[in-house]
Amino acid sequence: MATTEVPDIVIGRLPIYLRALSLLHQEGYEFTSSQELGQRLGIGSAQIRKDLSFFGEFGKQGTGYEIKYLQDQISKILHVDRDWPVVLVGLGDLGQAIANYAGFASKRFHIEAIFDSDLVKVGQSVKGTIVQDIKNLSDVISNQKIQIAIIATPAVVAQEVADKLVECGIRAILNYAPITLTVPEDVHVQYIDPVMHLQRMTYYLI
Amino acid sequence: MATTEVPDIVIGRLPIYLRALSLLHQEGYEFTSSQELGQRLGIGSAQIRKDLSFFGEFGKQGTGYEIKYLQDQISKILHVDRDWPVVLVGLGDLGQAIANYAGFASKRFHIEAIFDSDLVKVGQSVKGTIVQDIKNLSDVISNQKIQIAIIATPAVVAQEVADKLVECGIRAILNYAPITLTVPEDVHVQYIDPVMHLQRMTYYLI
DNA sequence: TAGATTGTTAATCGATTAACAATC
Protein backbone atom coordinates (compact mmCIF):
# COMPACT_ATOMS: atom_id res chain seq x y z
CA MET A 1 0.00 0.00 0.00
CA ALA A 2 3.04 2.26 0.02
CA THR A 3 3.64 4.64 -2.88
CA THR A 4 6.17 2.39 -4.62
CA GLU A 5 5.57 3.66 -8.14
CA VAL A 6 2.70 1.73 -9.63
CA PRO A 7 3.66 -0.23 -12.79
CA ASP A 8 2.20 1.27 -15.95
CA ILE A 9 0.78 -2.10 -16.89
CA VAL A 10 -1.39 -1.92 -13.78
CA ILE A 11 -2.56 1.59 -14.69
CA GLY A 12 -3.47 0.20 -18.10
CA ARG A 13 -5.86 -2.29 -16.54
CA LEU A 14 -7.74 0.19 -14.40
CA PRO A 15 -9.80 1.54 -17.33
CA ILE A 16 -10.75 -2.05 -18.13
CA TYR A 17 -11.98 -2.57 -14.61
CA LEU A 18 -13.84 0.72 -14.77
CA ARG A 19 -15.59 -0.32 -17.96
CA ALA A 20 -16.65 -3.65 -16.49
CA LEU A 21 -17.89 -2.02 -13.28
CA SER A 22 -19.87 0.46 -15.34
CA LEU A 23 -21.56 -2.40 -17.14
CA LEU A 24 -22.30 -4.31 -13.93
CA HIS A 25 -23.78 -1.14 -12.50
CA GLN A 26 -25.96 -0.71 -15.58
CA GLU A 27 -27.13 -4.28 -15.21
CA GLY A 28 -28.38 -3.39 -11.77
CA TYR A 29 -25.85 -5.20 -9.61
CA GLU A 30 -24.70 -3.61 -6.38
CA PHE A 31 -21.82 -5.86 -5.34
CA THR A 32 -19.21 -7.87 -7.18
CA SER A 33 -16.10 -9.91 -6.39
CA SER A 34 -12.63 -10.19 -7.84
CA GLN A 35 -13.67 -13.60 -9.07
CA GLU A 36 -16.76 -12.39 -10.94
CA LEU A 37 -14.87 -9.45 -12.41
CA GLY A 38 -12.02 -11.72 -13.45
CA GLN A 39 -14.41 -14.16 -15.06
CA ARG A 40 -15.93 -11.44 -17.20
CA LEU A 41 -12.59 -9.99 -18.21
CA GLY A 42 -10.63 -13.19 -18.68
CA ILE A 43 -8.21 -12.10 -15.95
CA GLY A 44 -7.22 -13.94 -12.78
CA SER A 45 -8.94 -12.83 -9.58
CA ALA A 46 -5.59 -12.59 -7.78
CA GLN A 47 -4.35 -10.11 -10.35
CA ILE A 48 -7.33 -7.85 -9.84
CA ARG A 49 -6.87 -7.88 -6.07
CA LYS A 50 -3.16 -7.25 -6.43
CA ASP A 51 -3.71 -4.38 -8.85
CA LEU A 52 -6.19 -2.70 -6.52
CA SER A 53 -3.91 -3.22 -3.53
CA PHE A 54 -1.48 -0.71 -4.99
CA PHE A 55 -3.98 1.99 -4.18
CA GLY A 56 -5.71 0.90 -1.00
CA GLU A 57 -8.30 -1.48 0.37
CA PHE A 58 -11.61 -1.27 -1.41
CA GLY A 59 -13.34 -4.53 -0.55
CA LYS A 60 -14.73 -6.49 2.37
CA GLN A 61 -13.90 -10.08 3.16
CA GLY A 62 -16.87 -12.29 2.55
CA THR A 63 -18.86 -9.79 0.46
CA GLY A 64 -16.44 -8.39 -2.12
CA TYR A 65 -16.65 -4.89 -3.60
CA GLU A 66 -19.47 -2.37 -3.66
CA ILE A 67 -19.62 -1.55 -7.36
CA LYS A 68 -20.50 2.14 -7.13
CA TYR A 69 -17.85 2.77 -4.49
CA LEU A 70 -15.09 0.97 -6.41
CA GLN A 71 -16.07 2.84 -9.58
CA ASP A 72 -15.74 6.15 -7.77
CA GLN A 73 -12.41 5.21 -6.27
CA ILE A 74 -10.87 4.06 -9.55
CA SER A 75 -12.24 7.16 -11.26
CA LYS A 76 -10.46 9.30 -8.70
CA ILE A 77 -7.23 7.33 -9.07
CA LEU A 78 -7.28 7.81 -12.84
CA HIS A 79 -8.35 11.47 -12.50
CA VAL A 80 -11.40 10.88 -14.62
CA ASP A 81 -13.73 12.26 -11.96
CA ARG A 82 -13.53 15.61 -13.75
CA ASP A 83 -13.88 17.21 -17.19
CA TRP A 84 -10.85 17.27 -19.47
CA PRO A 85 -10.53 19.73 -22.35
CA VAL A 86 -8.89 18.31 -25.46
CA VAL A 87 -7.65 19.73 -28.74
CA LEU A 88 -8.01 17.86 -32.01
CA VAL A 89 -5.49 18.41 -34.79
CA GLY A 90 -6.43 17.30 -38.28
CA LEU A 91 -9.90 17.30 -39.78
CA GLY A 92 -9.76 14.74 -42.56
CA ASP A 93 -12.20 11.82 -42.64
CA LEU A 94 -10.74 10.47 -39.43
CA GLY A 95 -10.78 13.83 -37.64
CA GLN A 96 -14.39 14.31 -38.70
CA ALA A 97 -15.31 10.97 -37.22
CA ILE A 98 -13.50 11.76 -33.97
CA ALA A 99 -15.13 15.18 -33.71
CA ASN A 100 -18.53 13.61 -34.18
CA TYR A 101 -17.94 10.67 -31.82
CA ALA A 102 -20.16 10.98 -28.76
CA GLY A 103 -18.10 8.55 -26.70
CA PHE A 104 -15.49 11.10 -25.67
CA ALA A 105 -17.84 13.66 -24.17
CA SER A 106 -19.83 10.96 -22.40
CA LYS A 107 -16.64 10.12 -20.48
CA ARG A 108 -15.90 13.78 -19.83
CA PHE A 109 -13.30 14.37 -22.54
CA HIS A 110 -14.38 17.49 -24.40
CA ILE A 111 -12.99 18.61 -27.73
CA GLU A 112 -12.63 22.33 -27.11
CA ALA A 113 -10.83 23.24 -30.30
CA ILE A 114 -10.14 21.77 -33.72
CA PHE A 115 -7.17 22.71 -35.88
CA ASP A 116 -6.39 22.14 -39.51
CA SER A 117 -3.81 23.57 -41.85
CA ASP A 118 -6.25 23.59 -44.78
CA LEU A 119 -7.62 27.13 -44.94
CA VAL A 120 -10.73 25.87 -46.70
CA LYS A 121 -11.69 24.00 -43.53
CA VAL A 122 -10.84 26.86 -41.19
CA GLY A 123 -14.00 28.64 -40.13
CA GLN A 124 -16.20 25.60 -40.65
CA SER A 125 -18.08 24.35 -37.63
CA VAL A 126 -18.23 20.75 -36.39
CA LYS A 127 -20.72 20.04 -33.61
CA GLY A 128 -20.56 23.68 -32.62
CA THR A 129 -16.76 23.81 -32.54
CA ILE A 130 -15.19 26.12 -35.10
CA VAL A 131 -12.15 24.90 -36.98
CA GLN A 132 -9.17 27.16 -36.44
CA ASP A 133 -5.93 27.86 -38.19
CA ILE A 134 -3.12 25.86 -36.66
CA LYS A 135 -1.36 29.17 -36.02
CA ASN A 136 -3.70 29.71 -33.06
CA LEU A 137 -2.63 26.44 -31.44
CA SER A 138 -0.33 27.96 -28.88
CA ASP A 139 -2.80 30.61 -27.73
CA VAL A 140 -5.70 28.21 -27.35
CA ILE A 141 -3.67 25.64 -25.42
CA SER A 142 -2.18 28.13 -22.99
CA ASN A 143 -5.36 30.16 -22.52
CA GLN A 144 -7.51 27.13 -21.84
CA LYS A 145 -4.74 25.25 -20.02
CA ILE A 146 -5.23 22.19 -22.20
CA GLN A 147 -2.99 19.20 -21.51
CA ILE A 148 -4.40 16.60 -23.93
CA ALA A 149 -4.26 16.51 -27.73
CA ILE A 150 -5.55 14.12 -30.36
CA ILE A 151 -3.56 13.83 -33.59
CA ALA A 152 -5.55 12.80 -36.66
CA THR A 153 -3.31 14.16 -39.39
CA PRO A 154 -1.59 12.26 -42.19
CA ALA A 155 1.45 10.31 -40.95
CA VAL A 156 3.93 12.53 -42.76
CA VAL A 157 3.12 15.60 -40.68
CA ALA A 158 2.32 13.86 -37.38
CA GLN A 159 5.81 14.18 -35.87
CA GLU A 160 5.94 17.84 -36.77
CA VAL A 161 2.52 18.40 -35.20
CA ALA A 162 3.61 16.47 -32.10
CA ASP A 163 6.70 18.66 -31.75
CA LYS A 164 4.54 21.75 -31.91
CA LEU A 165 2.07 20.37 -29.38
CA VAL A 166 4.86 19.53 -26.95
CA GLU A 167 6.28 23.00 -27.39
CA CYS A 168 2.86 24.43 -26.51
CA GLY A 169 2.82 22.44 -23.27
CA ILE A 170 0.69 19.43 -24.19
CA ARG A 171 1.35 16.54 -21.78
CA ALA A 172 -0.62 13.68 -23.34
CA ILE A 173 -1.18 12.75 -26.97
CA LEU A 174 -3.61 10.28 -28.46
CA ASN A 175 -2.12 9.54 -31.85
CA TYR A 176 -4.23 8.15 -34.70
CA ALA A 177 -1.47 8.62 -37.29
CA PRO A 178 0.29 5.34 -38.11
CA ILE A 179 3.72 6.39 -36.92
CA THR A 180 5.69 6.07 -33.70
CA LEU A 181 6.21 9.54 -32.27
CA THR A 182 9.34 10.77 -30.55
CA VAL A 183 8.54 12.98 -27.58
CA PRO A 184 10.22 13.98 -24.29
CA GLU A 185 9.80 11.34 -21.63
CA ASP A 186 7.44 13.42 -19.52
CA VAL A 187 4.94 13.50 -22.41
CA HIS A 188 2.63 10.52 -22.70
CA VAL A 189 1.58 9.02 -26.00
CA GLN A 190 -1.00 6.37 -26.76
CA TYR A 191 -1.59 4.94 -30.19
CA ILE A 192 -4.73 3.99 -32.07
CA ASP A 193 -3.95 1.94 -35.15
CA PRO A 194 -6.67 -0.52 -36.12
CA VAL A 195 -4.58 -1.95 -38.96
CA MET A 196 -1.90 -3.02 -36.50
CA HIS A 197 -4.51 -4.91 -34.50
CA LEU A 198 -5.69 -6.70 -37.62
CA GLN A 199 -2.11 -7.56 -38.59
CA ARG A 200 -1.57 -9.02 -35.17
CA MET A 201 -4.53 -11.35 -35.59
CA THR A 202 -3.81 -12.55 -39.12
CA TYR A 203 -0.67 -14.23 -37.80
CA TYR A 204 -2.97 -16.80 -36.22
CA LEU A 205 -5.25 -17.25 -39.25
CA ILE A 206 -5.00 -20.11 -41.77
CA MET B 1 14.94 -20.79 -34.33
CA ALA B 2 12.87 -23.83 -33.38
CA THR B 3 9.10 -23.60 -33.46
CA THR B 4 8.75 -23.11 -29.69
CA GLU B 5 5.46 -21.20 -29.78
CA VAL B 6 6.20 -17.55 -30.27
CA PRO B 7 4.94 -15.35 -27.40
CA ASP B 8 1.96 -13.21 -28.37
CA ILE B 9 3.74 -10.13 -27.09
CA VAL B 10 6.39 -10.70 -29.76
CA ILE B 11 3.70 -11.04 -32.46
CA GLY B 12 2.28 -7.76 -31.21
CA ARG B 13 5.55 -5.97 -31.94
CA LEU B 14 5.93 -7.23 -35.50
CA PRO B 15 3.36 -4.78 -36.92
CA ILE B 16 5.27 -1.98 -35.18
CA TYR B 17 8.48 -3.07 -36.89
CA LEU B 18 6.64 -3.33 -40.18
CA ARG B 19 5.34 0.21 -39.84
CA ALA B 20 8.78 1.58 -39.07
CA LEU B 21 10.35 -0.31 -41.97
CA SER B 22 7.68 1.04 -44.27
CA LEU B 23 8.57 4.56 -43.22
CA LEU B 24 12.30 4.00 -43.61
CA HIS B 25 11.64 2.61 -47.06
CA GLN B 26 9.55 5.67 -47.95
CA GLU B 27 12.37 7.87 -46.76
CA GLY B 28 14.59 6.21 -49.30
CA TYR B 29 16.81 4.12 -47.04
CA GLU B 30 17.91 0.69 -48.16
CA PHE B 31 19.50 -0.75 -45.02
CA THR B 32 18.88 -0.38 -41.32
CA SER B 33 20.11 -1.89 -38.07
CA SER B 34 18.47 -3.12 -34.90
CA GLN B 35 19.98 -0.10 -33.21
CA GLU B 36 18.51 2.45 -35.61
CA LEU B 37 15.15 0.73 -35.55
CA GLY B 38 15.22 0.58 -31.76
CA GLN B 39 16.11 4.24 -31.53
CA ARG B 40 13.11 5.23 -33.61
CA LEU B 41 10.73 3.00 -31.72
CA GLY B 42 12.04 3.51 -28.21
CA ILE B 43 12.81 -0.20 -27.95
CA GLY B 44 16.12 -1.89 -27.10
CA SER B 45 18.11 -3.22 -30.05
CA ALA B 46 18.57 -6.58 -28.31
CA GLN B 47 14.82 -6.99 -28.07
CA ILE B 48 14.38 -6.44 -31.77
CA ARG B 49 17.06 -8.97 -32.62
CA LYS B 50 15.59 -11.45 -30.14
CA ASP B 51 12.09 -11.00 -31.54
CA LEU B 52 13.24 -11.60 -35.10
CA SER B 53 15.30 -14.63 -34.06
CA PHE B 54 12.07 -16.50 -33.31
CA PHE B 55 11.48 -16.64 -37.03
CA GLY B 56 14.88 -16.93 -38.64
CA GLU B 57 17.97 -14.96 -39.55
CA PHE B 58 17.24 -11.85 -41.54
CA GLY B 59 20.34 -9.72 -41.13
CA LYS B 60 24.03 -9.67 -41.88
CA GLN B 61 26.75 -8.96 -39.35
CA GLY B 62 28.36 -5.66 -40.03
CA THR B 63 25.65 -4.29 -42.32
CA GLY B 64 22.34 -4.96 -40.57
CA TYR B 65 19.05 -5.58 -42.37
CA GLU B 66 17.98 -4.91 -45.92
CA ILE B 67 14.77 -2.98 -45.38
CA LYS B 68 12.76 -4.28 -48.30
CA TYR B 69 13.71 -7.88 -47.57
CA LEU B 70 12.88 -7.66 -43.88
CA GLN B 71 9.56 -6.01 -44.73
CA ASP B 72 8.68 -8.86 -47.05
CA GLN B 73 9.69 -11.47 -44.50
CA ILE B 74 7.68 -9.95 -41.65
CA SER B 75 4.72 -9.50 -43.99
CA LYS B 76 4.84 -13.20 -44.77
CA ILE B 77 5.15 -14.14 -41.11
CA LEU B 78 2.08 -12.06 -40.25
CA HIS B 79 0.21 -13.30 -43.33
CA VAL B 80 -0.31 -9.77 -44.55
CA ASP B 81 1.26 -10.53 -47.93
CA ARG B 82 -2.24 -11.17 -49.26
CA ASP B 83 -5.73 -9.64 -49.39
CA TRP B 84 -8.08 -10.24 -46.49
CA PRO B 85 -11.84 -9.88 -46.84
CA VAL B 86 -13.56 -8.40 -43.81
CA VAL B 87 -17.17 -7.90 -42.73
CA LEU B 88 -18.29 -4.82 -40.85
CA VAL B 89 -21.23 -5.02 -38.46
CA GLY B 90 -22.88 -1.79 -37.40
CA LEU B 91 -23.24 1.34 -39.48
CA GLY B 92 -23.66 4.14 -36.97
CA ASP B 93 -21.33 7.14 -36.99
CA LEU B 94 -18.42 4.91 -36.10
CA GLY B 95 -19.25 2.28 -38.69
CA GLN B 96 -19.56 5.01 -41.31
CA ALA B 97 -16.12 6.28 -40.46
CA ILE B 98 -14.64 2.78 -40.61
CA ALA B 99 -16.29 2.06 -43.94
CA ASN B 100 -14.88 5.28 -45.35
CA TYR B 101 -11.40 4.87 -43.88
CA ALA B 102 -8.87 4.30 -46.64
CA GLY B 103 -6.23 2.89 -44.30
CA PHE B 104 -7.70 -0.62 -44.24
CA ALA B 105 -7.72 -1.21 -47.98
CA SER B 106 -4.26 0.28 -48.37
CA LYS B 107 -3.00 -2.53 -46.12
CA ARG B 108 -5.03 -5.13 -48.00
CA PHE B 109 -7.96 -5.45 -45.59
CA HIS B 110 -11.09 -5.11 -47.68
CA ILE B 111 -14.55 -4.53 -46.29
CA GLU B 112 -16.56 -6.88 -48.47
CA ALA B 113 -19.88 -6.57 -46.70
CA ILE B 114 -21.59 -4.25 -44.24
CA PHE B 115 -24.43 -5.31 -41.96
CA ASP B 116 -26.91 -3.37 -39.90
CA SER B 117 -30.10 -4.31 -38.14
CA ASP B 118 -31.73 -0.99 -39.03
CA LEU B 119 -33.84 -1.68 -42.12
CA VAL B 120 -33.66 1.98 -43.10
CA LYS B 121 -29.93 1.57 -43.69
CA VAL B 122 -30.22 -1.74 -45.51
CA GLY B 123 -29.90 -1.18 -49.23
CA GLN B 124 -27.86 1.99 -48.85
CA SER B 125 -24.43 1.98 -50.41
CA VAL B 126 -21.18 3.03 -48.73
CA LYS B 127 -18.15 3.30 -51.01
CA GLY B 128 -19.79 0.87 -53.39
CA THR B 129 -20.63 -1.68 -50.71
CA ILE B 130 -24.33 -2.25 -50.15
CA VAL B 131 -25.59 -2.49 -46.59
CA GLN B 132 -27.28 -5.82 -45.95
CA ASP B 133 -29.72 -7.18 -43.45
CA ILE B 134 -27.92 -8.96 -40.65
CA LYS B 135 -29.94 -12.04 -41.57
CA ASN B 136 -27.60 -12.57 -44.52
CA LEU B 137 -24.55 -12.68 -42.27
CA SER B 138 -24.13 -16.43 -42.29
CA ASP B 139 -24.46 -16.78 -46.07
CA VAL B 140 -22.01 -14.00 -46.87
CA ILE B 141 -19.38 -15.25 -44.43
CA SER B 142 -19.51 -18.83 -45.60
CA ASN B 143 -19.79 -18.04 -49.32
CA GLN B 144 -16.87 -15.63 -49.28
CA LYS B 145 -14.94 -17.62 -46.66
CA ILE B 146 -14.47 -14.55 -44.49
CA GLN B 147 -12.52 -14.98 -41.25
CA ILE B 148 -12.33 -11.40 -39.96
CA ALA B 149 -15.08 -9.17 -38.62
CA ILE B 150 -15.20 -5.62 -37.30
CA ILE B 151 -17.83 -4.82 -34.66
CA ALA B 152 -18.99 -1.21 -34.54
CA THR B 153 -22.35 -1.67 -32.88
CA PRO B 154 -23.56 -0.17 -29.59
CA ALA B 155 -22.05 -1.94 -26.57
CA VAL B 156 -25.36 -3.51 -25.52
CA VAL B 157 -25.61 -5.68 -28.60
CA ALA B 158 -21.89 -6.32 -29.18
CA GLN B 159 -21.74 -9.63 -27.28
CA GLU B 160 -24.79 -10.90 -29.11
CA VAL B 161 -23.24 -9.92 -32.44
CA ALA B 162 -19.96 -11.57 -31.46
CA ASP B 163 -21.78 -14.81 -30.62
CA LYS B 164 -23.42 -14.78 -34.01
CA LEU B 165 -20.14 -14.07 -35.80
CA VAL B 166 -18.42 -16.92 -34.00
CA GLU B 167 -21.29 -19.21 -34.91
CA CYS B 168 -20.81 -18.22 -38.55
CA GLY B 169 -17.15 -19.20 -38.39
CA ILE B 170 -15.42 -15.85 -37.86
CA ARG B 171 -11.94 -16.37 -36.38
CA ALA B 172 -10.83 -12.80 -35.62
CA ILE B 173 -12.77 -9.81 -34.32
CA LEU B 174 -11.76 -6.19 -34.16
CA ASN B 175 -14.09 -4.75 -31.57
CA TYR B 176 -14.84 -1.02 -31.38
CA ALA B 177 -17.65 -1.48 -28.84
CA PRO B 178 -16.53 -0.55 -25.32
CA ILE B 179 -17.07 -3.97 -23.81
CA THR B 180 -14.93 -7.02 -23.16
CA LEU B 181 -16.21 -9.87 -25.32
CA THR B 182 -16.41 -13.49 -24.30
CA VAL B 183 -15.47 -15.82 -27.14
CA PRO B 184 -14.06 -19.35 -27.55
CA GLU B 185 -10.31 -19.42 -27.09
CA ASP B 186 -9.59 -20.15 -30.74
CA VAL B 187 -11.23 -16.86 -31.72
CA HIS B 188 -9.01 -13.79 -31.53
CA VAL B 189 -10.25 -10.41 -30.35
CA GLN B 190 -8.56 -7.05 -30.42
CA TYR B 191 -10.02 -3.91 -28.91
CA ILE B 192 -10.13 -0.32 -30.06
CA ASP B 193 -11.24 2.00 -27.30
CA PRO B 194 -9.80 5.50 -27.51
CA VAL B 195 -11.41 6.54 -24.23
CA MET B 196 -9.49 3.85 -22.39
CA HIS B 197 -6.25 5.21 -23.78
CA LEU B 198 -7.13 8.70 -22.60
CA GLN B 199 -8.06 7.40 -19.16
CA ARG B 200 -4.73 5.67 -18.95
CA MET B 201 -2.89 8.92 -19.58
CA THR B 202 -4.87 11.16 -17.23
CA TYR B 203 -3.50 9.13 -14.32
CA TYR B 204 -0.20 10.87 -14.95
CA LEU B 205 -1.65 14.36 -15.41
CA ILE B 206 -1.74 16.93 -12.55
C1' DT C 1 -21.08 -19.70 13.71
C1' DA C 2 -19.89 -21.24 8.81
C1' DG C 3 -18.98 -19.64 4.35
C1' DA C 4 -17.01 -16.42 1.46
C1' DT C 5 -13.71 -13.33 -0.07
C1' DT C 6 -10.36 -10.05 0.85
C1' DG C 7 -5.31 -8.27 0.96
C1' DT C 8 -0.71 -9.92 0.92
C1' DT C 9 3.25 -12.93 0.81
C1' DA C 10 6.22 -15.99 -1.47
C1' DA C 11 6.90 -18.91 -5.43
C1' DT C 12 6.67 -19.25 -10.17
C1' DC C 13 6.80 -17.92 -14.52
C1' DG C 14 8.06 -15.18 -18.46
C1' DA C 15 10.09 -11.19 -20.63
C1' DT C 16 13.91 -7.99 -21.16
C1' DT C 17 18.66 -6.94 -21.33
C1' DA C 18 23.69 -7.23 -21.27
C1' DA C 19 27.36 -9.39 -23.14
C1' DC C 20 29.99 -11.60 -26.62
C1' DA C 21 31.56 -15.00 -30.04
C1' DA C 22 30.77 -15.29 -34.85
C1' DT C 23 31.15 -13.17 -39.13
C1' DC C 24 30.10 -9.96 -42.84
Place this chain on the structure above:
DNA sequence: TAGATTGTTAATCGATTAACAATC
Protein backbone atom coordinates in the same frame (compact mmCIF):
# COMPACT_ATOMS: atom_id res chain seq x y z
C1' DT D 1 42.22 -6.23 -42.22
C1' DA D 2 39.40 -3.29 -38.85
C1' DG D 3 34.92 -1.95 -37.71
C1' DA D 4 30.29 -2.97 -37.28
C1' DT D 5 26.47 -5.61 -36.23
C1' DT D 6 24.29 -9.89 -36.05
C1' DG D 7 22.14 -14.05 -33.46
C1' DT D 8 22.19 -16.22 -29.06
C1' DT D 9 23.19 -17.28 -24.31
C1' DA D 10 22.84 -16.39 -19.57
C1' DA D 11 21.68 -13.09 -16.06
C1' DT D 12 18.47 -9.91 -14.54
C1' DC D 13 14.37 -7.99 -13.90
C1' DG D 14 9.45 -7.71 -13.38
C1' DA D 15 4.83 -9.56 -13.62
C1' DT D 16 1.56 -13.23 -12.60
C1' DT D 17 -0.25 -16.68 -9.69
C1' DA D 18 -1.09 -19.82 -5.84
C1' DA D 19 -1.88 -20.04 -1.26
C1' DC D 20 -3.57 -18.59 3.10
C1' DA D 21 -4.24 -15.94 7.40
C1' DA D 22 -7.40 -12.39 8.49
C1' DT D 23 -12.00 -11.06 8.87
C1' DC D 24 -16.58 -9.68 7.29
